[in-house]
Amino acid sequence: MIATVTLSLSGIVEARIVSERTRNSRAATAARGRGASLPVGSAAIGNTTAEPYRYTMADLEKQTGLSARTIRFYIAQGLLPSASGRGVGATYGPSHLLRLKAIGLLKQDNTPLEQIKQRLAGMRDSELAAMLEVETSPPEDRWRRVMLHPDLEVHVRERVGRTRDYTFEQVVDLIVKQSEILIDQQLGDER
Numbered sequence: 001m002i003a004t005v006t007l008s009l010s011g012i013v014e015a016r017i018v019s020e021r022t023r024n025s026r027a028a029t030a031a032r033g034r035g036a037s038l039p040v041g042s043a044a045i046g047n048t049t050a051e052p053y054r055y056t057m058a059d060l061e062k063q064t065g066l067s068a069r070t071i072r073f074y075i076a077q078g079l080l081p082s083a084s085g086r087g088v089g090a091t092y093g094p095s096h097l098l099r100l101k102a103i104g105l106l107k108q109d110n111t112p113l114e115q116i117k118q119r120l121a122g123m124r125d126s127e128l129a130a131m132l133e134v135e136t137s138p139p140e141d142r143w144r145r146v147m148l149h150p151d152l153e154v155h156v157r158e159r160v161g162r163t164r165d166y167t168f169e170q171v172v173d174l175i176v177k178q179s180e181i182l183i184d185q186q187l188g189d190e191r
Contacts, residue, residue: 053094060092064100071100079103079117098128105132148179149187 057068064071074080080099083090099120106116120128146154156172 053097055092055097057090057092060097060100063097064104066100066104074100074103077113077117079113079120095125095128098125098132101132102128146176148176149183152179152183154179 055063057071060066060071061068071080075082080096083092083096085091102120102123103116106119111119123131142158144156144158146156148154154172154176
């Protein structure tokens with residue numbers, strides 16, 4: 001077992017005991033590809049499936065600035081696929097959000113809906129994301145590991161896409177220095 005203290009850029013400090021297996025699974029997760037900016041939908045909260053991008057109609061309205069009526073009109077016109085489920089429990093996927101954003105982009109050029117429909121008909125989500133310059137995989141954070149003691153390490157999360165927060169880095173340095181002093185005071189005789 002290894003005790004870890006985890007710090008994030010948000011300033012939240014979390015301490016926990018972690019087994020080697022858990023630490024290795026985190027390393028495997030960190031090895032996955034970098035990604036980016038599709039928001040996690042509120043329909044995904046509390047969902048036990050691996051699909052983080054499940055949106056409610058309210059999510060789509062918030063992300064696109066379109067009304068529910070307009071979104072339903074686009075579905076009726078064949079510009080968007082139907083929702084999963086019906087009524088209040090209906091959810092939408094990344095394809096819906098990407099297509100709505102693409103429709104908005106094309107409408108800025110005064111493109112008629114029929115032409116938009118034809119243009120989007122053959123496009124896959126990856127092509128839409130490229131057109132919108134949106135990455136569709138979840139963001140991956142980088143972790144910096146500081147060993148304070150053979151059984152204690154500090155993990156500092158550096159979020160992808162954020163500028164460096166020098167104040168936060170000073171706080172981390174202060175925590176590390178204070179921890180080293182405390183460890184020397186309390187465990188100095190055991191070393």
